[in-house]
Amino acid sequence: MNRYIPFGYEILDAEIKIIEREAEVVRNVYSLYVQGLSLKEITDRLNQIPITYAGNGRAWDKNIVKRMLENPKYTGAKGYPIIIPPETAELALKLKEEKVATVAKEDKPRLDTYRKIAECAICGSKMKRRHAGSGKRRRTYWNCSNPECDGNHHTFHEKVLDKLMTEVVNEIAGNMEMVEHNEISEFEKNTEIIRASNKMNEAIDNIEMDIENVIGKIMELASLKFDRCTIGSNTAITESIKQKLAIYPQREMVDGVTMSQIVKKIKMHPSKTIWVELINGKEIERKEKQDECCIC
Ligand SMILES: [Zn+2]
Numbered sequence: 001m002n003r004y005i006p007f008g009y010e011i012l013d014a015e016i017k018i019i020e021r022e023a024e025v026v027r028n029v030y031s032l033y034v035q036g037l038s039l040k041e042i043t044d045r046l047n048q049i050p051i052t053y054a055g056n057g058r059a060w061d062k063n064i065v066k067r068m069l070e071n072p073k074y075t076g077a078k079g080y081p082i083i084i085p086p087e088t089a090e091l092a093l094k095l096k097e098e099k100v101a102t103v104a105k106e107d108k109p110r111l112d113t114y115r116k117i118a119e120c121a122i123c124g125s126k127m128k129r130r131h132a133g134s135g136k137r138r139r140t141y142w143n144c145s146n147p148e149c150d151g152n153h154h155t156f157h158e159k160v161l162d163k164l165m166t167e168v169v170n171e172i173a174g175n176m177e178m179v180e181h182n183e184i185s186e187f188e189k190n191t192e193i194i195r196a197s198n199k200m201n202e203a204i205d206n207i208e209m210d211i212e213n214v215i216g217k218i219m220e221l222a223s224l225k226f227d228r229c230t231i232g233s234n235t236a237i238t239e240s241i242k243q244k245l246a247i248y249p250q251r252e253m254v255d256g257v258t259m260s261q262i263v264k265k266i267k268m269h270p271s272k273t274i275w276v277e278l279i280n281g282k283e284i285e286r287k288e289k290q291d292e293c294c295i296c
Pocket residue numbers: 120121122123124125144145146149150151152
């Protein structure tokens with residue numbers, strides 16, 4: 001049974017009257033919403049009380065709650081007796097708009113990161129975000145900004161990009177070994193440094209000190225140490241990636257801020273393949289499976 005009159009009212013003797021026990025529920029819904037509870041949290045609470053929406057045990061759902069918060073009859077429209085003061089309804093509406101704006105804001109870091117680091121895997125030019133169609137058929141995609149490039153004629157759907165990046169970051173967070181680099185071990189490097197250092201000391205101790213030779217040895221040692229520093233700092237970068245991901249939960253949509261902190265470059269290829277280069281230089285390849293259509 002669907003209600004032909006909004007929850008909280010009944011028609012008695014051809015007059016619209018408030019059902020007090022239902023009106024109380026409406027007031028509570030507004031009050032909880034204004035306090036900051038989500039539609040889902042409010043719905044969960046409603047499903048614990050003995051009053052159902054349509055009287056036949058139909059459970060409360062998010063849409064019913066949403067429509068309740070949008071219904072102008074509760075503030076007296078069309079001659080309905082007032083259940084909700086207009087100020088409260090206005091506040092609820094404002095909150096709802098803010099929530100919508102927050103969702104859009106959450107997308108911003110992700111899109112900004114794509115704009116900054118996404119490049120064409122064919123020519124290396126920046127990728128540009130574009131739209132096609134309108135309404136439900138509106139599509140957002142990325143393509144190469146270089147008009148000369150072959151990649152310019154291809155579109156890379158943002159849904160695919162989001163999906164692949166979400167997978168990659170989730171996967172790394174669940175398996176940190178993926179960020180490791182196969183680099184020369186600290187031990188091997190240290191052995192080389194000790195050897196070079198001994199040679200330098202030998203050259204200095206030599207009574208017939210050949211200054212050219214000593215300088216040569218010093219330079220060799222310095223370059224090894226410098227080299228070691230590079231690798232050392234790369235280890236530090238790898239560590240910083242791991243730290244960033246240590247408390248990263250598996251997400252349904254990749255977090256833009258985290259992505260900007262750990263990814264240096266995303267190369268996109270029309271074959272629906274991306275190469276994700278992390279800030280420590282490690283590259284991860286990911287390809288969209290062909291059998292899963294991307295709603296293109
Ligand atoms: Zn290109």
